[in-house]
Structure formats: C-alpha cells, structure tokens
Amino acid sequence: MKKKINHAQKTIEGEFVKLKEGYILDAATGKPVDGRNPEEEVRQEYEKILHENYAYDYKQMDINVQIRRGAKKQKGKIDYADIVIYKTTDKSKRDQHRDVLGIVETKRPNKREGIRQLMSYMSATSCSWGVWTNGKEIEYLYKDLETGEIKRDFIYQIPSKGETFEDIGRLSKKELKPAKNLKPIFRRILYTLYANTNISRREKLGSEMIRLLFCKIWDERYNLDKIPKFRLGFKDKPENVKKRVLELFEDVKEELVEDGVFDKNETIIIDAKSVMHVVGELEKFSLSKTNRDVIGDAFEVFAESKFVGEKGEFFTPREVVKMCVKIIDPKPHERILDPACGSGGFLIYALEHVWDIMDNSPKYKDHPKLDTLKKEIAEKYYFGIDKEIDLVKIAKAYMSIVGDGKGNIVQADSLKSPKDWSPKTKTLFSNADETLKQFDIILTNPPFGAKIKIIDEDVLENYDLGHRWKKKGEASEEKWKITGTVKKTEPQILFIERCLDFLKPGGRMAIVLPDGIFGNPTDGWVRQWIKDKAEILAIIDCPPETFMPHTHTKTSVLFLRKWDGVKKKNYPIFCGIVKKCGHDARGNDIFKIIEEEEILDEEFSEITQNFLDSNDRIVKGFNRKGFTLYEGKLKNGILIPRYYNPDTVKELENLEKSGKYELIPIKELIDKKIIKLRGAGSTVSPTDYGSGNIPFIRTSDISNWEINYDATHKVAEDLYYKFKEKQDLKAGDILFIKDGTYLIGDTAILTKYDLRILVQSHFTIIRCLNEEKLDPFLLLFLLNIPIVKKQIDEKTFVQATLSTIGDRLSEVILPIPKSKELREKIAKETKERIIQRTKLREELKNTFFQ
Incomplete structure (x- = not known):
C-alpha cells in the first residue's frame, strides 16, 4: 500500500530533507523518487518486504542499477534493474559478475515482457534468484549457477538473508518468524491465483484460501519441534506439497466439521502448482506469532475480494x-x-x-x-x-x-x-x-x-x-x-x-x-x-x-x-470530530513524524484518550x-x-469580537424579506437530453461562480417554455447546490446572458429582494468564504443516497462587514470580474457564429 508522509522525510543517515511535491525517499538508498508513480509504489513495497520479511539489510540493496549485457570484456547494451540485492553491505563490492545475489523487477506491468527483461539481467549477473512483481501478481525465477540455466515454475520462495535454497522448508515450527507485512503478500497470492489457477471465478479463491489458512494454522499448533507439513522443500514436487496439505486439511475437518466451519466432503480444489505457490509464500512465517493488525489486514484481502x-x-x-x-x-x-x-x-x-x-x-x-x-x-x-x-x-x-x-x-x-x-x-x-x-x-x-x-x-x-x-x-x-x-x-x-x-x-x-x-x-x-x-x-x-x-x-x-x-434527563454526551483517519480516499496510509518517529496520521487515538481523561x-x-x-x-x-463544531463557534465569536463584522443568520435575512430562497422546480428526463439547444444546467455545469453555458446536456425549446415561468430566473439570482454528493455549497450567479436556460432541481435559487441592504454579488462572495463553506459542510447530512443541506441552509451565519465602504468594494470587484468574463464569453460566441 502506498505510504504518504505529511512532512519532511528522514534519510537513512538520520537527516531530514525537504522534497519536491509528490516525492519520497527510497527506503533502501535514501534517494529522492517520485512517489506518485505506481511502479515506484510497487518497488517501495517490495523493498520493505525484503527488509522486514526476509531480513535483508537496506544497505545490501540498490535501485536503478546499471546492468551491462554481453561478454564481460566487451561493451554491451546497458539497462537498469529496479532493485539489486548484493551479497554484502560493503559498497566496494558491487561487481555485477561476482557480487549480485538477487534482482527484483517491478517497472514493467506486462508480465511477459517484465520476465523476459528479468531473465536477461539474471543471465548477465552472478545472481541466483529473481523476482518479478507488478504489485498484484508475483513470480520467482531460479538460476542454476553451474549451468546458467534460468528456470520458471521451479521455486516459489526466495531465501532469507543467510539462507540457501536448501535451507528453505527445513525450519522447525518453533523457528518460524512472525511476518511484519502480510497484506501485500496475501494480495499478490490472490491476484496470482486469479490469473493462473484452475478456478475461473475470483470469489471462490477466498474460500480456497480459508481452507489453506486453516491448514497453516493447524500445522503451527502441534509438535513444535518438528518440521511443518505446510512447507516447500527445494526441488519439492507440486504433487507432494499438495498431498501434505490435503493431509492437514483432513485433520482440520475432523475437528471443525461439527463446528460448521467445513463440510465433511469438502476438499481443496485448486491445482497443485497453485497450492505450491501459496505454501511458498507463507511457509517461513508463523501466523500465530504475527501481530494481530497484520493478520486482520491480510484476512480482509480475501474477504474484500468477495464481500x-x-x-x-x-x-x-x-x-x-x-x-x-x-x-x-x-x-x-x-x-x-x-x-x-x-x-x-x-x-x-x-x-x-x-x-x-x-x-x-x-x-x-x-x-x-x-x-x-x-x-x-x-x-x-x-x-x-x-x-x-x-x-x-x-x-x-x-x-x-x-x-x-x-x-x-x-x-x-x-x-x-x-x-x-x-x-x-x-x-x-x-x-x-x-x-x-x-x-x-x-x-x-x-x-x-x-x-x-x-x-x-x-x-x-x-x-x-x-x-x-x-x-x-x-x-x-x-x-x-x-x-x-x-x-x-x-x-x-x-x-x-x-x-x-x-x-x-x-x-x-x-x-x-x-x-x-x-x-x-x-x-x-x-x-x-x-x-x-x-x-x-x-x-x-x-x-x-x-x-x-x-x-x-x-x-x-x-x-x-x-x-x-430510572431514565436520566439532560445527561452529558461526549462528542468528538475526527478529521484525519490515517489514510486517503484511495486507501493509502498517511504518516506523520513525531520526535523523529513515523506514526500513522490519525486522530481516533487522541479523541479516545480525551474521552478516557x-x-x-x-x-x-x-x-x-x-x-x-x-x-x-x-x-x-x-x-x-x-x-x-466548537472550532466553528469560536471562529464566529472571534469575528464578532473584532468589531468588524455583524453576524447574521440567513434565516434572519429571509424573515426581514432581504432575500428569498426557493426550489428550482424543474425536472427533465434524460430522454430529453440532446433534443434542442437550451442549456440544461446541472450541478456539474457550474464553476468559478458562473454557469457553463455550453452545458453537457441541452433540451428542446418547448421544455424551456414549459418551465420558464415556474423557474422565473432573473439576473442576480444565485444558484446554490443544495444536494448531491460532493458539490453541495457551490454557487453561480446569473447575468443577463444566462437566462435562457433550465436549471436542475438540485439547486436552491437565492434572490436578493432588497439590493440596497444586501447586494447579490456581496452575498455570492460571502457564501464562498471559508467560515461559511465550513458551516455549509457541517450542516450537510446524508439523506437516503444523497447528501443534502435542506432547510439547515437558513441556519448558516454570514459575517457581513460593518464597513459600508468594504461591502461596496467587495460587491463591485466581484461583479466586475464576473460580468467581464461573461461578456467576453458572449463576444467570442457571437464572433464565431457570425
């Protein structure tokens, strides 16, 4: 999962550096890299896996390493490997023909081309293993150092630091280590199986993984001094691996059939090679020793794939x-x-x-x-x-x-x-x-x-x-x-x-x-x-x-x-408003740095502590x-x-205390007949779209306080006349988005050029009835200042499938400048900018169509 950090990042030497927008420091080398690049996201994730799950030192790794292909003494073509893992941390030992242990290729989303590239790097270096991954699928390659032959579908795991291939699968159960980052491994298992297994429906893979996970869990619980059955030895045959796993599953069912977890005739149906892939990915880890957060996240990969x-x-x-x-x-x-x-x-x-x-x-x-x-x-x-x-x-x-x-x-x-x-x-x-x-x-x-x-x-x-x-x-x-x-x-x-x-x-x-x-x-x-x-x-x-x-x-x-x-009355209710949940809208974790320590940028824990205190x-x-x-x-x-929201209350109070503003709720302006609010009232069927040249203004057709006259959808003139009187649009009317998903509170003001339109029912029309007391352009400006937008957001609730502010718009408080000179200046400058842009739009349109 992509990681974002809100502040400067610390280099591997312990210094903090400022980075360009979107850039992060590479985990292994400390070099600035573009974190917005999806391929970079994959590389950073796999560097972390190499370090946390396989114990390789970051100083053993380098990125964008030149690989010269061709004879040793001849100049050959140069390419750049994504991650190279060296045999030691000694940076003087970086010869591609002697010192390379493994290579990871992440930058080609096309699997066939990516593996071809990886094989060429392996042939040109001393490495004994390679990994290709695009963040979803993964494949491991083995090179026979005696013959130079590179084999696919031969290994399903790589050695940890200090291990040989022969060591894999020899650890006793009590020697298995906890995993620090299981979620990306589980995610790759899911996608790799989906792309390669004999099961065509993705949701069935979740059920298969549950069976395999129970086998793994069961195997870890008994005979801790023995070698696990849930293992993959070097040069092990797929059929032998699946046979051991099926034996485990029979033991699992014997205990859990009565509990309703499995049926007595249930079995593991994915092919032996796929079983081998899952075992290879998980065999060296102890799920029972792994942090609960990690286990929960990993399980949800499979649950989410279906549910x-x-x-x-x-x-x-x-x-x-x-x-x-x-x-x-x-x-x-x-x-x-x-x-x-x-x-x-x-x-x-x-x-x-x-x-x-x-x-x-x-x-x-x-x-x-x-x-x-x-x-x-x-x-x-x-x-x-x-x-x-x-x-x-x-x-x-x-x-x-x-x-x-x-x-x-x-x-x-x-x-x-x-x-x-x-x-x-x-x-x-x-x-x-x-x-x-x-x-x-x-x-x-x-x-x-x-x-x-x-x-x-x-x-x-x-x-x-x-x-x-x-x-x-x-x-x-x-x-x-x-x-x-x-x-x-x-x-x-x-x-x-x-x-x-x-x-x-x-x-x-x-x-x-x-x-x-x-x-x-x-x-x-x-x-x-x-x-x-x-x-x-x-x-x-x-x-x-x-x-x-x-x-x-x-x-x-x-x-x-x-x-x-006895039921109490007027009792205290603790309230908290969380603004940071630790991830963004794409699910990417966001971190902050506190006292040189990187922690999740969330506020749930702070609010919890405030409740406890x-x-x-x-x-x-x-x-x-x-x-x-x-x-x-x-x-x-x-x-x-x-x-x-107390912060909003305080902000409004401070504006009032400054003596420069009069705080007036919109309801008061309505009651004093200074403004009027009403619904737009028209509904046009999608079947009417494209039936004429009258712009049908939807919520997506306003920006920068203006309407887009070249609206996405246009309707017939007879529909315009049908709703014209009911909509009763005039210059100076403000269109306010009252409901929808993301745009509530956005506004546009109508000019004399904008009246031959129909307006969607998701708008409230605000009209100034007494422009001497409140100029519509001043009102437009006030509706868009941060403290007012904040109130609009706080008074917007979800109703059914849409968000809406409803009648709560009348509760919004406007900080109106007491200075007449300032009010007039704001209104004048706002009007000039909008009229100027609208007039230019009309002139260009008329010139083009003459």
Whole structure:
C-alpha cells in the first residue's frame, strides 16, 4: 500500500530533507523518487518486504542499477534493474559478475515482457534468484549457477538473508518468524491465483484460501519441534506439497466439521502448482506469532475480494475498532457479542484488551494458569454472528490464531427470529422461550445502505423500527408515534434495535452507523426510539475517507448504555470530530513524524484518550477533539457532532469580537424579506437530453461562480417554455447546490446572458429582494468564504443516497462587514470580474457564429 508522509522525510543517515511535491525517499538508498508513480509504489513495497520479511539489510540493496549485457570484456547494451540485492553491505563490492545475489523487477506491468527483461539481467549477473512483481501478481525465477540455466515454475520462495535454497522448508515450527507485512503478500497470492489457477471465478479463491489458512494454522499448533507439513522443500514436487496439505486439511475437518466451519466432503480444489505457490509464500512465517493488525489486514484481502460493498458490508478500519474497544472498556468475564462480526476484528481487539488487563492486574498477572484462564475467557465470553459463511470461517480462523473462541461464532441472520435459526445458534443466542440471551457488551458495524432494505414482513413485524412512525404535527418537539404498518427498512436501523435487545440492562454498546440516522429530520423517530431505550454516552464523527475506497458513506460511531432503572434527563454526551483517519480516499496510509518517529496520521487515538481523561464525559474546554453536549439542549434532536463544531463557534465569536463584522443568520435575512430562497422546480428526463439547444444546467455545469453555458446536456425549446415561468430566473439570482454528493455549497450567479436556460432541481435559487441592504454579488462572495463553506459542510447530512443541506441552509451565519465602504468594494470587484468574463464569453460566441 502506498505510504504518504505529511512532512519532511528522514534519510537513512538520520537527516531530514525537504522534497519536491509528490516525492519520497527510497527506503533502501535514501534517494529522492517520485512517489506518485505506481511502479515506484510497487518497488517501495517490495523493498520493505525484503527488509522486514526476509531480513535483508537496506544497505545490501540498490535501485536503478546499471546492468551491462554481453561478454564481460566487451561493451554491451546497458539497462537498469529496479532493485539489486548484493551479497554484502560493503559498497566496494558491487561487481555485477561476482557480487549480485538477487534482482527484483517491478517497472514493467506486462508480465511477459517484465520476465523476459528479468531473465536477461539474471543471465548477465552472478545472481541466483529473481523476482518479478507488478504489485498484484508475483513470480520467482531460479538460476542454476553451474549451468546458467534460468528456470520458471521451479521455486516459489526466495531465501532469507543467510539462507540457501536448501535451507528453505527445513525450519522447525518453533523457528518460524512472525511476518511484519502480510497484506501485500496475501494480495499478490490472490491476484496470482486469479490469473493462473484452475478456478475461473475470483470469489471462490477466498474460500480456497480459508481452507489453506486453516491448514497453516493447524500445522503451527502441534509438535513444535518438528518440521511443518505446510512447507516447500527445494526441488519439492507440486504433487507432494499438495498431498501434505490435503493431509492437514483432513485433520482440520475432523475437528471443525461439527463446528460448521467445513463440510465433511469438502476438499481443496485448486491445482497443485497453485497450492505450491501459496505454501511458498507463507511457509517461513508463523501466523500465530504475527501481530494481530497484520493478520486482520491480510484476512480482509480475501474477504474484500468477495464481500466489500456487495451486501452493504464494509470492513471496519483498525483505528475505529481500537477506539470502540478502548471507550467501551470490556472487562474479564463480560460477555461480548458482535452480531455482524465479519472477519472478527471487534472480537479480536476486545479479547486482547481484556488479556492486557489480566496481564497487568494483581488478581491475574501472577496466576500460575494465566494462559489457561485467557483461553477460557476466549472460549466462554466471546460471540459472533454473520450472515456470510466465508466471513464466519475467516473470523473462526482469526480467533483460532489468537487463542480459540471460534466455537461461539456462527453463520446466521442476526435480524431473523430465533425460531428461524439453526439449533446451535438457538443454543448460543436464545432462551428456551425463544427470547434473546443478553450480553454485557455489543461491538458492531452492521451492513448499511438504502439499496439493501429489508422487505420481509415476517422479519419487520418483530421490530418497532420496522414499522412506520408518524408525528401529529410538524413542530420539532412533537413526538413520533408508532403505527401498526410495517415498511421497508434499511438493515442498519433494524440492527440498532436487535443490538439493544441483545444487551443487558446497564450493558454497553458501540455501533457504526451512517450519518443520516443522526441528523435527518425524517429519521427523528429512530433517534427518539434510541433515547427511550438507552443513554447516549458518546458520538464520534468520522471523516468521509474512513471507509474509502470502498464507500464514500459518511459515518459516526454511537456509544450507548442501556437504561437500567430510572431514565436520566439532560445527561452529558461526549462528542468528538475526527478529521484525519490515517489514510486517503484511495486507501493509502498517511504518516506523520513525531520526535523523529513515523506514526500513522490519525486522530481516533487522541479523541479516545480525551474521552478516557474526561470526568464522566464532562470535558474541560471546548474543541472538536473532545467536547460535551447535554441531551436536553440538542437542537432539533440532531446528534451529529460537527453540527455543533466548537472550532466553528469560536471562529464566529472571534469575528464578532473584532468589531468588524455583524453576524447574521440567513434565516434572519429571509424573515426581514432581504432575500428569498426557493426550489428550482424543474425536472427533465434524460430522454430529453440532446433534443434542442437550451442549456440544461446541472450541478456539474457550474464553476468559478458562473454557469457553463455550453452545458453537457441541452433540451428542446418547448421544455424551456414549459418551465420558464415556474423557474422565473432573473439576473442576480444565485444558484446554490443544495444536494448531491460532493458539490453541495457551490454557487453561480446569473447575468443577463444566462437566462435562457433550465436549471436542475438540485439547486436552491437565492434572490436578493432588497439590493440596497444586501447586494447579490456581496452575498455570492460571502457564501464562498471559508467560515461559511465550513458551516455549509457541517450542516450537510446524508439523506437516503444523497447528501443534502435542506432547510439547515437558513441556519448558516454570514459575517457581513460593518464597513459600508468594504461591502461596496467587495460587491463591485466581484461583479466586475464576473460580468467581464461573461461578456467576453458572449463576444467570442457571437464572433464565431457570425
């Protein structure tokens, strides 16, 4: 995965250097390289693998190394190898005919050409092995140093530092080392198998990998002094490797068939060569010794290959999981459930949190059977449910690595009635009367999405939140009341109720939910129901990138404690607004440097600490990384922290204190009839596109405060006249994008040249009714200053599949300069620039068509 760093980088000599935009320092040599280049991304990732997983010293490596091809004493063609690994760190020993150990080629995405190039480098040097990879696929090449013959499909792994090929596969199980960077290895396995195996459907590879991973895990658990069966010896035959793996799988099934992980007739179906490739990539690592973050990330490569986005399931980023666990703070002997457990991340981190408590508690740390107690905790107190069998298998594998607990993870639909569950699921999760068993803690990220609504009335009728709710009046203080009619409902809403049903009175819960639930007026009934059933402990506002690149859905994390007795009023709610999640929209990690140490650039951990440092959720001070709201003072029941952003409040207060600005809400301007807001009102069918020459202005057709008169789509004149009177466009009207995905708050002002158009319904039209009191060009300017754009963003919520600011636009506060001279100057200069550009556009158009 590409790594970004927000500051200057440290060279291998320990000095910090400033780099050109997009450049990074090569990990091995310290040379500046263009980090925006995808091929550079592959090279940097593989250098890290060579260092962390194979123990090669960075000083043994060099990049862009000249390789002269041809006879030793003759001048031949010169090419440049991507990575060369030398036999020693001695930089005086760099002769290509004596000192080269291995070569890695990463710069050619075409596999055939890349391997041809690599083979030519190997022939011209003393190297005994080569690697070709494009970041997705990988192939290993072997050179017989006696004959010079280069062989493909002969080795499936390279030696670590100090090893020979003969040493590979000879390590005992206890000598296996933890892996530091498994995710790229798993990703390459997936793509290599997809391109080369006998299985044509990619999603089936996930199931095959689960089987192989269980074989690997099983092999590591017993007879630690022996050589693993999950190994690949030098010159081993593919059939022999697969035979050993199949023997392991029979042992795995013997234990796990009853547990529902595998069927008794199930087998490994990928071809022997593919099995050999997987074994070669993983044989030297111990999964049981590997850091849990690494294991979780690696497992999700296979889970994501089948499940991401397909049914609203998006895997929870590790930083979010850690935050939830630390805030909920599970204790030993508390029963924990994730009813949408996916690959098991919440359960694993909760278990390790509890184990850490035990390691440091006087009650447990000196206990002679501490390891046994830990295993009992995993087996008795950790439970998971997921609808997808392959995810269940991954979660079981994950729990097996950590220390068992796999028996309490089952395949089932959490939302269905216990009467529809399997006997084992009923035993674990329901009582004899088919009521739900209850747990101390729920940690979950349920499937979410407006496109995957639950429509089964037999399911919906079991939920309050599966019914229609109505208000007697429109006032925000009016209470919602349930009706007797069920309605199609998003799964995340039903999961809220199911989770609270699973929770004991006084039990604690963390759930990831889309933002719309927390703020949309139409979802007020959900918020009312939640507050009736539980105390809101905290809400953490996550940045849009949190679940990217898989979905741009904006989320927050809700922390609850189920009411146990008297329901409190006006209690404190801890709030935090995260702006940095540790990765960008493409999923690339972003780092920062603190005291010369490179760490993930995220704010979840800081906000978590602020919660832990608070006095029962009451925070001293007022900033976005930790502040207190009170339940009785929520505006219109809105639970979105950024809606109350303390930083914005302070910024507006400072503007007012300066004495230079008058802070006026847009609603006040409307009430005083200074401006008017109305909808655009027209809807044009895509079938009408291209039917004429009238520009149909969509949200993508405005930029730089102007409309694009040469719009993407144009419609017939009769449609224009149909909507002309209703739209009633005038010069000076401001088009404001009110809903959509990314462009909310963008604006354009209409001039006399722009009136023969139709406007999409995603716009609000703002008209100045009293230009002496507020010039439209001054208003346009004010709508685009940072403090106003910030408010617009904070008051924009997701409704169904679109984001919208809705009526909350009227709450936006405009800092209007008190100086009449300044107001006039801003209006005059804004108008001149826009009119000048628009006039030039018209002159050019008229000249061209004369």
